[in-house]
Amino acid sequence: MKRVGDALKRIAPWAAQNADVAIALGLAIIVGILGIMPDEIFGKGDEGAQVQDQLVSAATLVILALVATALLRDRARQAPVEATITSGALADLPRRLARLEQIETLVTGTRRALDELQLVRVLASQLEISQAHADARAGTTRWSFKGGTGTYLRAVTLPECMAAARKDKRHLTVRVEIIDPADAEVCEAYAHYRRSLSDAPDATGETWTTDRVRKESYATVLAAFWHRQRYGLLDIGVGLSATMTTFRWDLSTSRVIMTIEDPNRAMTALAGTFYYESCDTELRLSLEQARRVPLEHYKRVPLSDEPTVEEVQELFRGIELPLPKTYNDRDVVDIARKALRAKDPYELPQRT
Incomplete structure (x- = not known):
């Protein structure tokens, strides 16, 4: 029990920060369990099978909704970062590359001049x-x-x-x-x-x-x-x-x-x-x-x-x-x- 408690303590902070992903994971486990359980648990005959299918379908939809929510949240978080990169470093990249080419040309010319001076x-x-x-x-x-x-x-x-x-x-x-x-x-x-x-x-x-x-x-x-x-x-x-x-x-x-x-x-x-x-x-x-x-x-x-x-x-x-x-x-x-x-x-x- 102690090991289980320690594991839950380690998982709890992650689950709190990623609630939607944790819920989706939990539901996926439940759906998997429901899918392998006997039909008789949910009722007699065809009625039990229908109940089982409905539970699995509903849980699957919830999981898909949670996954979509997680994706939208990640995109919302990444949007400011992408905007910063696009408007900052990437927008300034052509100028920086031109500057780098100028520096390379200067270094090459300086090296050639020094080589020639050594021959005088x-x-x-x-x-x-x-x-x-x-x-x-x-x-x-x-x-x-x-x-x-x-x-x-x-x-x-x-x-x-x-x-x-x-x-x-x-x-x-x-x-x-x-x-x-x-x-x-x-x-x-x-x-x-x-x-x-x-x-x-x-x-x-x-x-x-x-x-x-x-x-x-x-x-x-x-x-x-x-x-x-x-x-x-x-x-x-x-x-x-x-x-x-x-x-x-x-x-x-x-x-x-x-x-x-x-x-x-x-x-x-x-x-x-x-x-x-x-x-x-x-x-x-x-x-x-x-x-x-x-x-x-x-x-x-x-x-x-x-x-x-x-x-x-x-x-x-x-x-x-x-x-x-x-x-x-x-x-x-x-x-x-x-x-x-x-x-x-x-x-x-x-x-x-």
């Missing part, structure tokens, strides 16, 4: 810069340069790229933009800038003067013609700028290197990054605005392996970039030497 690397020594240039030259089919007079281009970049292209018998495209040697003002401005950084001679053993700036630029033009005459697969273009820049850009198919006058500081980025593509666009547009050197006339004045004074003078006259009248034969020879046997201005000192 600072070079902090001459050795690193030299190695970066060597990596840039390896297997490249194009080279774009913009800077001062192109001394390093003549001394290292152009000869190395030419040798590799000739060895593989492949095409090489070179685009160069340097200071206009015929513009005295920009030559003086560049020389003054270089002297303000250091009065000491660089690795070539020379100091920077206006005359040196002019000769270095003339030498780059001469080197372009000389190499073009000797390699048919070389497509080279030179532009002369009336403005100077404190940066130097070297761009190959694999990377871009931006250097300054400090030989121990530079930046590099791999092809495909935002920085690389931006530099490529800058160099193309800048070259289009520079005064073009007519390198298509490279056949008009054949240059010897060791160009003579007359050949050099005739070449510059033919491209409407005549040498200054004050230049003597020694100056012309100096230009030819710089063009074909330039010294690396950033050469590391040899260890003993």
